[in-house]
Amino acid sequence: EPEVTQTPSHQVTQMGQEVILRCVPISNHLYFYWYRQILGQKVEFLVSFYNNEISEKSEIFDDQFSVERPDGSNFTLKIRSTKLEDSAMYFCASSRQGGSNQPQHFGDGTRLSIL
Amino acid sequence: DQQVKQNSPSLSVQEGRISILNCDYTNSMFDYFLWYKKYPAEGPTFLISISSIKDKNEDGRFTVFLNKSAKHLSLHIVPSQPGDSAVYFCAADLTGGGNKLTFGTGTQLKVEL
Numbered sequence: 001e002p003e004v005t006q007t008p009s010h011q012v013t014q015m016g017q018e019v020i021l022r023c024v025p026i027s028n029h030l031y032f033y034w035y036r037q038i039l040g041q042k043v044e045f046l047v048s049f050y051n052n053e054i055s056e057k058s059e060i061f062d063d064q065f066s067v068e069r070p071d072g073s074n075f076t077l078k079i080r081s082t083k084l085e086d087s088a089m090y091f092c093a094s095s096r097q098g099g100s101n102q103p104q105h106f107g108d109g110t111r112l113s114i115l
Numbered sequence: 116d117q118q119v120k121q122n123s124p125s126l127s128v129q130e131g132r133i134s135i136l137n138c139d140y141t142n143s144m145f146d147y148f149l150w151y152k153k154y155p156a157e158g159p160t161f162l163i164s165i166s167s168i169k170d171k172n173e174d175g176r177f178t179v180f181l182n183k184s185a186k187h188l189s190l191h192i193v194p195s196q197p198g199d200s201a202v203y204f205c206a207a208d209l210t211g212g213g214n215k216l217t218f219g220t221g222t223q224l225k226v227e228l
Binding site for chain 2: 006
């Protein structure tokens with residue numbers, strides 16, 4: 001069964017450094033998402049992306065965050081100048097289409113630890 | 116932000132019996148609901164969903180019930196199996212919302228032998 005893959009599984013970075021989290025969505029999916037889960041808290045939406053544009057973003061997704069689809073298969077989340085509070089599990093997801101009634105399929109996540 | 120709530124942090128059920136996981140929501144604009152299962156060190160795995168135009172959806176051992184007037188949904192697993200032991204998340208979406216899923220806090224299900 002096709003799946004969303006994320007790399008690396010664990011990223012340790014010094015505060016203030018830039019980090020790029022990588023995702024390969026399911027190949028025939030057109031919509032892509034990033035979510036995060038801070039330890040002990042809910043899974044929170046960050047951003048949705050379609051047709052090389054951000055469709056929706058949350059309050060969390062401020063100017064330090066950016067997303068990109070650099071080629072036909074990868075989808076990346078960049079965090080500039082990381083802060084301690086950016087430590088979390090980051091999940092990438094994709095769906096075949098947008099709109100309601102379209103389940104999103106998640107990768108296994110990248111654990112980001114900011115020191 | 117408590118738009119989706121799962122009030123039971125944990126549930127323990129015997130193998131073969133029914134597991135019932137509950138979820139409440141406050142936003143009446145939500146029109147699509149999903150259940151995900153999550154094992155440690157893995158991402159959420161999609162289980163089953165329901166549109167607000169239905170009140171029941173069934174897939175094998177999993178059935179989701181939606182009560183719109185009560186803003187309540189539940190996931191029934193029958194019969195429960197030890198491999199069902201995981202954290203179960205309820206999530207909600209709304210048309211025109213940018214496909215932004217709103218998650219509950221999760222319920223840890225333990226199926227005992």
